[in-house]
Amino acid sequence: MVCPNRYDWKRLEQFATAIFVRAGVSTRDAETVARSLVHADLRGVHSHGLARMPVYVERISGGLIDFSKAPVILRKAGATAVVDGMNHLGAVVGEAALQTAIEIAGKNGTAIVGVRCSNHFGACSYYAEQAIQKGMILFVMSNAPQTMAPTGGIRPFFGSNPIAAGIPAGSAPPFLLDMATTVAARGKIALARKKGEAIPKGWAIDERGRDTTDPAEALRGALLPIGGAKGYGIAMFVDILCGLLAGAGYGPGVHSLYDNDEHPQNVGHFFWALQIESFMPLPLFQQRMDQYIQQIKAEPKAEGREEILIPGEWEWRTAKERQVSGVPLPDTVVCELAALGSTWGVELEDARIQ
Template sequence: MNPLRYDWMRLEEVAAELFTRVGVSDHHAHTVAQSLVHADLRGIESHGLSRLPIYMKRIEAGVVQLDQEPHIAMQNGATALVDGNNHLGAVVGKHALELATSLARQTGIGFVGVRHSNHFGTCSFYAERSIEQGQILLVLSNAPASMAPTGGIGPFFGTNPIAVGIPAGQEAPFLLDMATSVVARGKIALAAKKGEKIPVDWAIDQDGTPTNDPKLALLGSLLPIGGAKGYGLAMFIDILCGLLTGAASGPGVQSLYENWTQPQDIGHVFLTIDIEHFWPLPVFQRRMDEYIREIKAVPKAEGASEILIPGEIERRKMMDQKAQGVCLAPGIARELEQTCADYGVDWGRARVGS
């Protein structure tokens, strides 16, 4: 049986309508919906609409606040600090990115730190927007403790993602979006929900033993990418996003799924570079195209059909799913259908051909 496919624009409409049912303004509801559907379009289902029900539950439980907008707590030259006021993470992230973009237009660079935020989706959601603006973006975030430092067996750092977006011209842009753990925790949670095993090099159990059981992995710790190098990178991100901004850090960042009394207090950093302060944008784009073509012309290893650049696989996936419809795992689709039924929203209209 072919999997059901869903129209991506109607998925955004359905998701936005669900958010409005729990008190989110229309404008903000569409921002968060776009963030989640963006992840599913790129094939990152662990950060897509599978997160919608938990976002809604946290709003209803009062651990995410909607009554105060994110605001600029401090600004000096090309740097600024945004207080998210415990609003939805994608709303806070969009606010901070727009500020960083504006600062970079004025000075060539914008550095915006964020405190008091929540889970803000995939970093690529913001990187794509900077690429569209002809800017380079480095975006970082800390996250709830799930990864042990090298030599330890207890969680201290989050998966602490990092992304870089750089525009090109005719070629696909450079878009690197990665966790500093071997894999994002959401993928392990998704495997647990599906009853699937995981690779043994993803995580350790509570005793420090490598495991292929996602449930034991969720009780234990993820492993950093590249061993001590990933540990160092995760620590660096936590320092910038937590200590520098005044957000929580290390185990102080609260769980999205388990803590129902305290805000997450996640920290982010958005560093934008305006290319026009170095080169006319079309000139830089041509240089990027030539550079990418040189990489793709490198002799290929046996069995390799082509050389891809970071983000190219996800970009192709997005283009395909925009044209053909988004595939959602049956378990995720059932949960969303039930959520829609609970709130009186028509889930069926999102199906392709409906």
């Protein structure tokens, strides 16, 4: 039986690209943003997928994103660079920073690139996966609008401030850790609100600092950091690198993607690339990674567990399966995308698998 809301991933990219182009974005940049969004849906991370597209288009239409100027390298010194995103679409800025990091690391063995004046750039895994395909290790992080309270506080100060690490293997799936520094990403809570679902206890607090399972209360309150004060410390570290060091907004200076029709976001990102060939031949490293992963998987398993997975493996498998069988989209996302397509004269039904 075919799922009624299952869509061909390539046609979803075409659908998203067509809308961005009609909104005025160049075809090349539109394709980049579309790929980044569908990448998340393929991996089962719907909070960072096409569910974000309506607000992207809304901010484009409101003049809050400037796609008339390409991102520029402000300075380059040794193995470091600073990229000004020029308030372009976040995925376009992130792609420019990634390519800069890969180029520098190819010459120097490593590269660190700070990014300022950007916007929401999608899932960090989108960039880590590309670096993996180039035989490189990538650490990538981003700050974000206020959602997390510092430990001991009740008012949001930090964003969910995600951090990711991608490391290639050989025949085994790559190591790809992509995580928010909050217990859950804000996008997951927003998606739960759209679907009318409760959230687990321990994800967030309400405006008075009390635990809540109501996503609406959580969005008015604050998200909780992973591991208590440890997650708070990691979120602050990310904000220092992406905000203060890169010259972007930080803390309250990173403006919201939603409910904000006045200010550009001024998000900051941070890319650190390592060329494996600077340490050892890539095939040898990949062989060692395969052996390492096999050892982990051979460890004794907990009762009821059939397999030990490595970070990112479930998402990797999900993407492989969905490239063949199609991407299932939540009903709420389908309704929003269909309405958006109707506004811009692009038919979502063309992407549905019959």
